[in-house]
Amino acid sequence: MTTYFMFGKYSPEAIKGISSERTEKANDAILKLGGEIVAQYALLGDKDLVFIVNLPGVEEVIQASANLHKLTGIAFSSTPAITVEKFDEILS
Numbered sequence: 001m002t003t004y005f006m007f008g009k010y011s012p013e014a015i016k017g018i019s020s021e022r023t024e025k026a027n028d029a030i031l032k033l034g035g036e037i038v039a040q041y042a043l044l045g046d047k048d049l050v051f052i053v054n055l056p057g058v059e060e061v062i063q064a065s066a067n068l069h070k071l072t073g074i075a076f077s078s079t080p081a082i083t084v085e086k087f088d089e090i091l092s
Contacts, residue, residue: 001036001054004061006068006078008049014073022072029067033060049074052081 027037030053038052055061065076082090 001056002058002061003038003052003054003081004078005081006049006051006053006061006065006076007047008051008068008074008076009046010048011073011075017072026068026072029071030055030064033064033067035060035064051076 023040030037030051034056036054038054040049040051042049053061053064055064061078061080065078068074068076
């Protein structure tokens with residue numbers, strides 16, 4: 001499993017649909033791909049949301065991003081992440 005940070009940006013239409021029910025559906029879309037949700041945060045600034053998730057690989061994060069956009073109208077950009085300890089290990 002790889003950790004990904006999925007940054008979301010609301011469209012004007014997506015803001016209208018904010019609800020706990022939609023969040024549950026979005027979470028289910030990630031879980032159906034074999035994912036695990038580590039944390040979710042609302043942000044201020046360039047991005048509106050960040051989901052920290054573990055997914056099996058790149059194909060699944062692409063599917064998650066596309067499925068979430070279709071479901072919510074929120075555009076996601078995703079990036080893999082590793083711990084600083086792993087980073088140090090790789091570069092040592």
